Amino acid sequence: MNTAVIAAPAPRKPAKPLSTWEFWGRALVVPYLLVFVVFVVYPVGYGLWLARDPQSYVKLFDDPIFFRTAINTLVFLVVAINLKMVIALFLSGFFLNTRWWIKVLSVLFILPWAVPSIPTILSVRFMLNPEWGVINSTIFRLTGLDGPNWLNDPTLAFSFSMLMHVWKSLPFWTLILLAGRMAIPSEQYEAASVDGASAWQKFRFITWPSMRGLYLTSTLLSMIWTLGDFNSVYLLTGGGPADLTHVLATLGIRYLRLDQIELAMASIVVTLPLVLPLVYFMMKRLSK
């Protein structure tokens, strides 16, 4: 008989009881984890489950409104963000100036960001009223002509949505880029002055190389946030006229109110190939 000698398994080291530090470490993340599981994991999972039917996507792509919305969103992203970031870059240089009135201006400048968007967007909406809004009234008074029906023209209405978005978010990005500019040592500019550099050359060879990374990260982050800007479109145009000014953020809600929840979720899932890489990239940059 072949008796193979099997070594007895090494006795397991008794598991060390959790030190009180380890215990509380885990206990104190529980509140957040609870919130995360109940209000993020479940909704996301449920949403993805709702979007599982391939038919939804067929219906979605058949819907001309969806196609229009996708274009709108793309235009919104490209135009609004670049406009905003370029202006922010320019203004960040402007606000570096230490004149007293510029400092006062910088304090007022934060107002759009500080104030909630509902009243201000509604305020602009009324300014755009074709009959009694301030803009058309002024045009009439100056030229005797009737101003356009701003919100009834999809292009004009959409442009104003973008303008509202820029108005609201410009201060935030200007501040971010301003912080980036302030990190550049002034000696570099002084040396450049001595070397005879013009303002444009200073920007090109000193400012921009230092700011490039921040500008890029800001643009990407802004893309993610702009995708989620519901208010600027909904409160100004409601998605109209004739559902022509929707963006993805408002489209989902439109489907929801039409009780077509699968389409709503599908419209969101469709954006994931764009959103997820952006998110991944941003996370890599920030969790360093």
Next chain:
Amino acid sequence: MATLSFRDIQKAYGKFKVIHGIGFDISDGEFVVLVGPSGCGKSTLLRMLAGLEEITGGEILIDGKVVNDLESKDRDIAMVFQSYALYPHMTVRENMAFSLRLRRAATKTTDERVANAARILNLAELLDRYPRELSGGQRQRVAMGRAIVRDPKVFLFDEPLSNLDAKLRVAMRAEIKALHQRLKTTTVYVTHDQIEAMTMADRIVVMHDGIIEQIGTPLELFDRPANLFVAQFIGSPAMNVFPGTVRDGTIEGLGTRWPAASIRAAEGQVVHYGIRPGDLELANDGVPAKVVVVEPTGAETELLVQVGEAQLIVVLHGRTQAQPDDTVHLAVDPAKAHVFDGRDGQRLG
């Protein structure tokens, strides 16, 4: 009673081993200094004693009790950190009283102990100030006060003087030593400065790359270093060391002969010869040397001399007439010479 024992202590971070089996004992009331270059493991050893680092292998005993699994707060120790670690949002008084407050000690006891510590350390007027309002030396004293109030079995110091300027360091050294003489608490003190070790310690533990090079009283380490590392680490200016060969009961090195007392080495063996700067004298005959630099420091004179291809440092009491480029003669007392094995640096004579 507070004795300490380290038994075969090992420490590894993952696969990377930093302490390779350290063992020694500390008697009650002793002031022991762990000294060594950066990275030798002295702070790690101290932190294991404090309970701030896991002990990978071996045991630490306080008063005969193994403390490996005890929380810091249950080991009855107090620690003074290099950066003082004072709570910035509390006054000096609150900083010192903190540990007692955590234990919900009676207000009367707390007040008494704080007042006592403040008196010992001259902090009475500063009790209501905040750490940011204090100087470096004052903060250091508050850190010590915080430790004293605990009335622990052991004091631990982790390079407490490194952040102070030179003059303040000298003053604080004396204060810490005086404190120890007064309180007689067992103390483990970590530093990279061998002068601090020499002036303050009852015994010194010289560490290097995770092992103990030598343990002994300051004078033992100075007079009879067990190996080349200790010889060159202890003493300032550092010991002059150069290679030589054993010839006929003397050492042949730098192109000349050097005396040595009984050497346990074979003829022709390669060795390291060491002689402290203070043990070289100028005489009428001896090893010829050319003076390179003369540095009078008032009470002493430091000479940099050239012998063969090496430059040696000589420290003389008082003044000298020697000038750069002069030739002088160095007399060496064989009893003061140190001979170390050429391969492993161990003491030979």
Next chain:
Amino acid sequence: MSRAFSLKKVSVEARLLLVGIPVLLWTLIPVYHLFLFAISERDTATSGRLWPKNATLQNFDTVFQQQHFYLNHFWVQLGNSLMIAIAVGVITLFIATTAAFAISRLKVKGGRTVMNLALFTYFIPAAFLAVPMYKTMANYGLLNNRWSLVLAMVTIASPYCIWVLKQASDKLPWELDEAARIDGATPLQLFRLVYLPLMVPSLVAVGTYALLLAWNEYLYGFLLLSNETHLTLAVALGNFLAADDSPWELLMATGFIYALPPAAIYYAFKRYMVSGLTAGAVKT
């Protein structure tokens, strides 16, 4: 004494003003328009003047007295906005502080993962999460319950708050925790007596951020709340748009009232808000 009246100086100043004045106008016009309507009488509001013929505070009075169909529940709705904002601020603060403490100071295992999960949530546009959140709250039976809005906003605000607090926590010197441990502190004592007092500025910034986020929120309130007495002021304002002949001047007056607290808070805590939040927002 002669004033150096160089042409160069004038042109520099002129160029700056050329930027400054448009920026000022651009920034203030919507806000000023809001204010203008709020203090105008019904008929003259739409006249297109720069300052109303008879500037009046009557509109505010009407609002406060709830003397209009759309304003019937003004005070309740204002109260809802307030309560929800404060609840969100407090709960988010609690969740974010404990999580940041555990991750940063207690170095809990898996802390990095939790941090990454939080960051991930932060980057998903809230509007995308709205639809599933709506269905989720329906499934939980919380629709039209004010707590649904509170919990939804807490979910949205927490990630960023944890991130900011963790960054700030990491700056605290390690030795403080070690000294406290040696002094005999338990984890909770460390949290309460050492950590929290030192984190106060960040806590203020983060709590204010969460509070304002909830106060300013429209979409989620719009989805999750339906009963008029449960609405927040933001959603109620949106409802004004339903009819064509809504009292615009009352809407603007209400909007102005609604806009005051955030503006006031921002200006009061300007230092904390700007540095505390933008520091964590984008790292170069």
